[in-house]
Amino acid sequence: MSVKLKTLADLNRVRASSQTKKTKPTTVTMCCGTGCQASKSQRVAEAMKSALASAGLANSVEVRLTGCHGFCEQGPIVVIDPANILYRHVTPEDVPEVVNKTIRTGEVVDRLLYTDPVSGRKIVKESEIPFYQAQDRILLSQNRQVDPAHIEDYFAIGGYSAAAKVLGGMLPEAIIEEIKKSGLRGRGGGGFPTGRKWEQCRTADGDEKFVICNADEGDPGAYMDRSVLEGNPHAILEGMLIGSYAMGANQGYIYVRKEYPLAVQNTRKAIEQAREWGLLGENILGSGHSFDVEVARGAGAFVCGESTALMSSLEGKVGEPRPKDVHTVKDGLWHKPSCLNNVETWANVPMIINNGAAWFAAKGSNGSTGTKIFALTGRVKNTGLVEVAMGTPLRKIVHDIGGGAYNGVAIKAVQTGGPSGGCLPADKFDLPVDFDTLAAAGSMVGSGGMVVMDEHTCMVDVAKYFLAFLQDESCGKCVPCRLGLERMLEILTDITEGRGRPEQLELLADLGETMAQTSLCALGKTAANPVLSTLRYFRKEYEAHIDGKSCPAGVCRELIRYEIDPEVCTACGACLKACPHKAISGKAKQPHTIDQDACAKCGICKDVCKFNAISVC
Amino acid sequence: MSNEVLEKILKNRRSQPQQLVEVLQDVQEAFGYVPQEAMTTVSRELGVPLIEVSRVAHFYKAFSLKPRGKHVVTVCLGTACHVRGAPRMLDQVKGELEIEPGETTEDRMFTLERVNCLGACALGPVVVLDGEYHPKMTPHKLRELIESVYAAEKEVTREC
Numbered sequence: 001m002s003v004k005l006k007t008l009a010d011l012n013r014v015r016a017s018s019q020t021k022k023t024k025p026t027t028v029t030m031c032c033g034t035g036c037q038a039s040k041s042q043r044v045a046e047a048m049k050s051a052l053a054s055a056g057l058a059n060s061v062e063v064r065l066t067g068c069h070g071f072c073e074q075g076p077i078v079v080i081d082p083a084n085i086l087y088r089h090v091t092p093e094d095v096p097e098v099v100n101k102t103i104r105t106g107e108v109v110d111r112l113l114y115t116d117p118v119s120g121r122k123i124v125k126e127s128e129i130p131f132y133q134a135q136d137r138i139l140l141s142q143n144r145q146v147d148p149a150h151i152e153d154y155f156a157i158g159g160y161s162a163a164a165k166v167l168g169g170m171l172p173e174a175i176i177e178e179i180k181k182s183g184l185r186g187r188g189g190g191g192f193p194t195g196r197k198w199e200q201c202r203t204a205d206g207d208e209k210f211v212i213c214n215a216d217e218g219d220p221g222a223y224m225d226r227s228v229l230e231g232n233p234h235a236i237l238e239g240m241l242i243g244s245y246a247m248g249a250n251q252g253y254i255y256v257r258k259e260y261p262l263a264v265q266n267t268r269k270a271i272e273q274a275r276e277w278g279l280l281g282e283n284i285l286g287s288g289h290s291f292d293v294e295v296a297r298g299a300g301a302f303v304c305g306e307s308t309a310l311m312s313s314l315e316g317k318v319g320e321p322r323p324k325d326v327h328t329v330k331d332g333l334w335h336k337p338s339c340l341n342n343v344e345t346w347a348n349v350p351m352i353i354n355n356g357a358a359w360f361a362a363k364g365s366n367g368s369t370g371t372k373i374f375a376l377t378g379r380v381k382n383t384g385l386v387e388v389a390m391g392t393p394l395r396k397i398v399h400d401i402g403g404g405a406y407n408g409v410a411i412k413a414v415q416t417g418g419p420s421g422g423c424l425p426a427d428k429f430d431l432p433v434d435f436d437t438l439a440a441a442g443s444m445v446g447s448g449g450m451v452v453m454d455e456h457t458c459m460v461d462v463a464k465y466f467l468a469f470l471q472d473e474s475c476g477k478c479v480p481c482r483l484g485l486e487r488m489l490e491i492l493t494d495i496t497e498g499r500g501r502p503e504q505l506e507l508l509a510d511l512g513e514t515m516a517q518t519s520l521c522a523l524g525k526t527a528a529n530p531v532l533s534t535l536r537y538f539r540k541e542y543e544a545h546i547d548g549k550s551c552p553a554g555v556c557r558e559l560i561r562y563e564i565d566p567e568v569c570t571a572c573g574a575c576l577k578a579c580p581h582k583a584i585s586g587k588a589k590q591p592h593t594i595d596q597d598a599c600a601k602c603g604i605c606k607d608v609c610k611f612n613a614i615s616v617c
Numbered sequence: 618m619s620n621e622v623l624e625k626i627l628k629n630r631r632s633q634p635q636q637l638v639e640v641l642q643d644v645q646e647a648f649g650y651v652p653q654e655a656m657t658t659v660s661r662e663l664g665v666p667l668i669e670v671s672r673v674a675h676f677y678k679a680f681s682l683k684p685r686g687k688h689v690v691t692v693c694l695g696t697a698c699h700v701r702g703a704p705r706m707l708d709q710v711k712g713e714l715e716i717e718p719g720e721t722t723e724d725r726m727f728t729l730e731r732v733n734c735l736g737a738c739a740l741g742p743v744v745v746l747d748g749e750y751h752p753k754m755t756p757h758k759l760r761e762l763i764e765s766v767y768a769a770e771k772e773v774t775r776e777c
Contacts, residue, residue: 034735034736034737034750035737035739035740035752037750038737038740038743038750038751038752039740039752072737072739072740073739073740075740217736218733218734219734220694220695220696220697220698220699220733220734220738221695221696221697221734221738222734222736222738223734223736223737223738226736257736258642258679259732259734259735259736260736296638296639297638297639297642299638299641299642299677299678299679299680300677300678300679300732301676301677301678302733313638314635315634315635316633316634316635316636316637316638316639316663316665316673317637317669317673318672318673318676319676319677375697375738375739376739377696377697377738377739377741378696378697378700378701379700379701383697383738383739383740384739385739415696418696449696449697449738451696451697451700451738452700453700457700462696462700465696465699466696469733472733473733475676578756578757578760579712580708580709580710580711580712580713580756580760581708581712582712600708600712602704602705602708602709602756603705604705604708604709604756607705607755607756608756608757
């Protein structure tokens with residue numbers, strides 16, 4: 001039940017009582033983030049509640065539905081505490097057995113255990129899974145302990161204690177000093193020092209100021225902001241409350257992509273709760289500080305992740321960037337001083353206030369402090385969210401945590417930083433992942449996407465993929481980005497379709513440099529990175545496309561053909577049935593053939609052939 | 618287009634131009650697209666010139682200016698899905714329904730859409746059918762999914 005907290009003493013009392021609240025002997029924690037929900041975790045949760053009720057265990061077992069734990073590949077995930085048993089790929093049909101065996105008697109259901117793909121060993125305890133063990137999960141571990149719909153869960157892990165500390169008498173300058181000393185840099189991609197940004201906003205002229213949370217996580221292949229906002233929205237609200245107090249703002253906005261409906265829903269609910277409890281609104285906890293937050297939904301424009309475009313979108317306008325000769329900390333939303341930080345940046349703030357700048361700065365390396373969450377995806381065994389100290393070598397992330405190659409195909413690169421980042425080859429995997437090292441290597445930390453690529457990935461196709469993405473998403477306002485991207489994409493299309501010429505490679509580099517120097521916003525300035533980094537590290541692949549008119553990975557459709565070996569084909573009809581383009585013909589007991597004119601080279605036939613009769617050449 | 622629905626969307630937002638993107642999102646959600654008449658009403662009620670409303674509706678990908686089919690298939694083409702075979706999912710739907718992304722089948726049953734990332738990257742390739750996520754898709758599973766929609770529709774027609 002919510003009580004409006006009027007003073008700091010009220011908050012301390014509530015926090016103390018939720019920390020000492022008598023807990024039930026067993027807790028079943030079930031991930032209900034977007035990933036696990038896609039794997040139907042909600043049905044498992046319903047089955048669990050009804051199985052516990054009919055077994056008469058509802059009063060002795062706590063069911064906690066949380067946000068993302070990060071191990072999405074294995075979802076739906078169920079963890080039973082205090083024994084810390086983790087079950088994965090749980091279905092509603094498995095639930096009665098879990099209740100009857102594990103919850104009643106402590107017996108482990110072997111088939112639901114996680115098998116480590118590296119050692120082949122079955123692992124009972126969540127804490128012993130290598131994917132988790134090798135991480136430093138200071139932010140993500142909170143997701144596991146909190147039901148985003150219950151503010152009391154957040155109180156129980158110390159929630160709003162940093163806000164209490166700040167509102168209880170910390171000077172705004174002291175807060176900013178603490179953030180500066182922590183070395184926290186923006187987690188959205190820019191890596192700008194957060195404390196400096198706050199200071200500039202605080203000292204900017206203006207009676208009205210705004211704080212904004214950028215949750216327009218548009219980078220394809222990145223979803224850490226979604227998970228943090230969806231799973232632990234109060235941490236962001238607390239961070240923003242602290243920021244608003246330090247900078248003198250009374251209104252905040254959280255700009256979330258509409259493609260994240262659960263994040264929108266959970267954030268709205270958290271704001272409502274915080275208002276009910278008096279943690280948002282007028283005169284918060286009797287401090288004299290007033291602050292409120294609204295959610296705005298992004299409408300599917302990648303460029304709105306850029307600060308000035310986002311603010312324009314918040315004003316209800318087309319999301320076009322503007323020149324930043326005057327920064328948004330001075331002239332932002334409605335021309336007022338505005339401080340925009342990323343979800344993960346805001347989420348780090350309460351921990352820094354609670355544990356001190358030195359604690360945060362002790363993690364990390366090379367001018368990049370603290371931990372960073374990465375979305376490890378693509379052609380690697382363990383995909384999911386990975387939180388590690390800045391400066392952790394790429395190899396540790398890809399091989400130790402990610403478990404290495406997927407389906408036994410050798411890993412050749414990791415794409416970091418999304419469309420503004422680059423591809424780093426396997427021989428660079430000893431590089432520490434921090435803002436400056438990755439930038440020097442031609443890529444960037446970016447928002448934290450890490451897509452693993454193997455020998456089945458064509459790097460020229462990847463570069464073309466990002467260019468096509470960016471060309472589609474460019475707002476078209478400035479000429480270098482609008483025309484530069486179009487021209488680069490034309491060249492890449494020529495190369496992938498067998499019309500490439502060697503001199504085009506120099507032209508690509510030249511265009512990239514011009515765009516970097518003359519584009520209006522970061523979208524255009526960094527747009528050439530995927531091309532330039534693949535040219536730098538995978539030039540041979542470009543040359544194979546241009547000189548040999550071949551695609552070594554067998555991906556670029558104009559340079560390959562699929563053929564059925566009549567000696568091996570058993571005329572089973574699987575490919576004929578599977579081909580969506582009706583390009584395969586054949587009768588019973590007669591080897592099938594592909595009509596090359598109708599074939600779209602999608603490769604679906606090759607995937608379904610059980611006899612390896614189809615080859616790509 | 619129901620005026621009552623539009624009325625509900627506009628409540629407490631009149632004469633607030635900054636609400637334009639939010640209002641259009643609600644219109645899109647309620648009607649499945651942004652009808653021309655709705656744009657005219659929104660323009661009048663929020664106090665935003667019609668050309669600006671139209672510009673915003675054209676700029677953001679969330680808005681569809683044409684009515685969509687009864688079912689919407691969305692193929693995620695984010696990087697993680699891309700390297701795990703998302704283009705094949707697009708091939709499957711294009712071949713099976715004979716439409717390109719952004720188009721609707723003649724029987725108005727399906728609209729095919731593409732999205733640049735849904736944030737379910739660890740489960741790629743992901744396909745969304747009418748808001749429900751389908752992880753680790755294969756062309757085969759996708760074909761069965763579309764067939765199941767047609768089968769369910771036939772069942773409904775027979776019952777009627």
